[in-house]
Amino acid sequence: MLAESRDVLVAPDRVAGAHVISLRGLHDVILMDDGMQNPFISKTFSIGIFDGSVGIGNGFLIPAGPLRVSLASGVQQMDIALINGDDETNIAAKLPASLTQLSANLLPDPSTIDALSGTPVLAFAGIGQPKRFFATLRKAGCNLVHYLAFADHHPYSETDLVRLQEDAMRLGAQLVTTQKDWVRLPAEWRERIVVLPVALALDDDGALVTHVESAINAHQNS
Structure with a gap:
C-alpha cells in the first residue's frame, strides 16, 4: 500500500536494506515499521504506538499477547509514546512521566x-x-x-x-x-x-513534527 505513494525497499535483512538506501544517497530519512524489534540498527527517533482499546493487554509478546517488545524494553527505546484511540486501559498511567505522550484517532474518509x-x-x-x-x-x-x-x-x-x-x-x-x-x-x-481510507489525526501533530525535526537536526549536526 505504501509503495503507491512512497519509495519502499523490502529486505529480509534490514541492516543490509538500510545500507543500500544509504549508499544510493537519494533519501535523508528511513522510516521503519516495528523498528524496536531490531537491535542491529541504531535509530535516531523511535515512536511507540499503543492501541488505546488494548493497551499492553496481558503483557505478553506476540503471539501470546499484543506486545512486539516488552513494555520495559520498549519504554527505554521510545522517544514518544502515541496512544491510538481512547485510552480504555489507562496505558498512559503505566508509562514513565518523563516520556512524551501523544494521542491520535483514526478518521475515516x-x-x-x-x-x-x-x-x-x-x-x-x-x-x-x-x-x-x-x-x-x-x-x-x-x-x-x-x-x-x-x-x-x-x-x-x-x-x-x-x-x-x-x-x-x-x-x-x-x-x-x-x-x-x-x-x-x-x-x-x-x-x-x-x-x-482512514487518516491518523493527532491531537497535537505540531508536537510530533517538532520532536522529529529536532531529532533529525541533532543527528545531522552530531
Missing part, C-alpha cells in the same frame, strides 16, 4: 462514508486489530449488518471472496474493507469491494 449512507454494509478485515475497523464503521454511522475478521495479513483466496460475495448478496449488503486488505485482493475483485 468522509466521502466514502457519505457514499455508504443508508447502505447495508458487510465489512471484512485481516489486520492486527480488525475490531477497530468495524468500530470505526459503526462510529461513522454505517449500517453494519455483518462482519468477518481474518488473520493478520490473510491471503484472500477465490473461495474466501466468493463466500463473502454470497453473504453480501444474501444480506443485500455492500462489501467494505480496509486499504491494507484491498491491495491484497486480486485485481478482478477490487472494483466489487469498497475500500475505506
Whole structure:
C-alpha cells in the first residue's frame, strides 16, 4: 500500500536494506515499521504506538499477547509514546512521566462514508486489530449488518471472496474493507469491494513534527 505513494525497499535483512538506501544517497530519512524489534540498527527517533482499546493487554509478546517488545524494553527505546484511540486501559498511567505522550484517532474518509449512507454494509478485515475497523464503521454511522475478521495479513483466496460475495448478496449488503486488505485482493475483485481510507489525526501533530525535526537536526549536526 505504501509503495503507491512512497519509495519502499523490502529486505529480509534490514541492516543490509538500510545500507543500500544509504549508499544510493537519494533519501535523508528511513522510516521503519516495528523498528524496536531490531537491535542491529541504531535509530535516531523511535515512536511507540499503543492501541488505546488494548493497551499492553496481558503483557505478553506476540503471539501470546499484543506486545512486539516488552513494555520495559520498549519504554527505554521510545522517544514518544502515541496512544491510538481512547485510552480504555489507562496505558498512559503505566508509562514513565518523563516520556512524551501523544494521542491520535483514526478518521475515516468522509466521502466514502457519505457514499455508504443508508447502505447495508458487510465489512471484512485481516489486520492486527480488525475490531477497530468495524468500530470505526459503526462510529461513522454505517449500517453494519455483518462482519468477518481474518488473520493478520490473510491471503484472500477465490473461495474466501466468493463466500463473502454470497453473504453480501444474501444480506443485500455492500462489501467494505480496509486499504491494507484491498491491495491484497486480486485485481478482478477490487472494483466489487469498497475500500475505506482512514487518516491518523493527532491531537497535537505540531508536537510530533517538532520532536522529529529536532531529532533529525541533532543527528545531522552530531
